[in-house]
Amino acid sequence: MFIDSGSGTIVVNDSGKLESHKFAVGTILAFDDTCSFELVQKIDSIITGIRIPIQTIKEFGLCCTFEIIGTGNPSVLARAARDFVASIIVQKSDLSSISSYFIENLLQEMISGIILENNGNTVNQNSRKSIYDQAMSFIAASANDPELNTANLARELSISVRQLQREFKKNNLTVAQTIKNQRIDLATRLLSNSKMNVLSLDEVATFSGFTSLIQMRRALSERGLRHPTRIRADALNSL
Structure with a gap:
C-alpha cells in the first residue's frame, strides 16, 4: 500500500x-x-x-x-x-x-x-550472499532492459565487476548467463501467451531485452527450445 x-x-x-x-x-x-x-x-x-x-x-x-x-x-x-x-x-x-x-x-x-x-x-552491511540476492533481484526486475550487463549491474550495486562475478561463481553461475536465462524465460512467456500474438517476433525480442530477433532465436536454440514461431504455434494448439 x-x-x-x-x-x-x-x-x-x-x-x-x-x-x-x-x-x-x-x-x-x-x-x-x-x-x-x-x-x-x-x-x-x-x-x-x-x-x-x-x-x-x-x-x-x-x-x-x-x-x-x-x-x-x-x-x-x-x-x-x-x-x-x-x-x-x-x-x-x-x-x-x-x-x-x-x-x-x-x-x-x-x-x-x-x-x-x-x-x-544494507547491501554493504550484509554478507556476500546478500549481494548475490540483490543481483538476482535486480536481474529479475530489469532483464528486459537491453542495456543490462555485468558491468552495469555491478555499478547499480556499487560493487566491482570482479566481486560480482565471484558471488555468482560461488553459486556455479555467471552473470551473463543468468541475465540471458531471465530474458529467455520472458520471451517464452510472451510467445506462449495468446494475448501477445499481436506482437511481431521482433517486438517480442525487444520486450524481452534482446537486441534483435536473431539474438533471441540463438538464445532459445542454445537452451534447446524450438523456433519462436513453433513455440507460439504449440501454445495455440494446446488451447
Whole structure:
C-alpha cells in the first residue's frame, strides 16, 4: 500500500501479539493475505493498494506477513510508481489486453525496484550472499532492459565487476548467463501467451531485452527450445 497523503497508525496482529506502527506520506506497507491488521487513518489520508503475486514479494526478500519497506521520505522511484498508479486509476477508457499486460508487468517491476532500493541500503552491511540476492533481484526486475550487463549491474550495486562475478561463481553461475536465462524465460512467456500474438517476433525480442530477433532465436536454440514461431504455434494448439 502507498500512503499518498495524510498519516495514521496500522495495528498488526502477529500471532496474537499486537504491534503498532505509525505511517506518513511516502510510507510503503507490504503484507500477504494471512496478515491481520487494523488501519487507523486520519480523514485526509489517501491510500492506494496494489496487489502483486506473492512469489514476486518473496523473490525480493519480503517473506514476512507484514513489513514496512518504505519510509516517510519517498524515493524518486516510489514517487514515480505512486504517480503512475494514480494515472491508471483516473484512466476512463478501457485498457487493451496488451496495455493491461505490460502495465501489470511494469507495476511489478516498479514495486520490485522499490523493494530492491530498500534492501540496497544494507547491501554493504550484509554478507556476500546478500549481494548475490540483490543481483538476482535486480536481474529479475530489469532483464528486459537491453542495456543490462555485468558491468552495469555491478555499478547499480556499487560493487566491482570482479566481486560480482565471484558471488555468482560461488553459486556455479555467471552473470551473463543468468541475465540471458531471465530474458529467455520472458520471451517464452510472451510467445506462449495468446494475448501477445499481436506482437511481431521482433517486438517480442525487444520486450524481452534482446537486441534483435536473431539474438533471441540463438538464445532459445542454445537452451534447446524450438523456433519462436513453433513455440507460439504449440501454445495455440494446446488451447
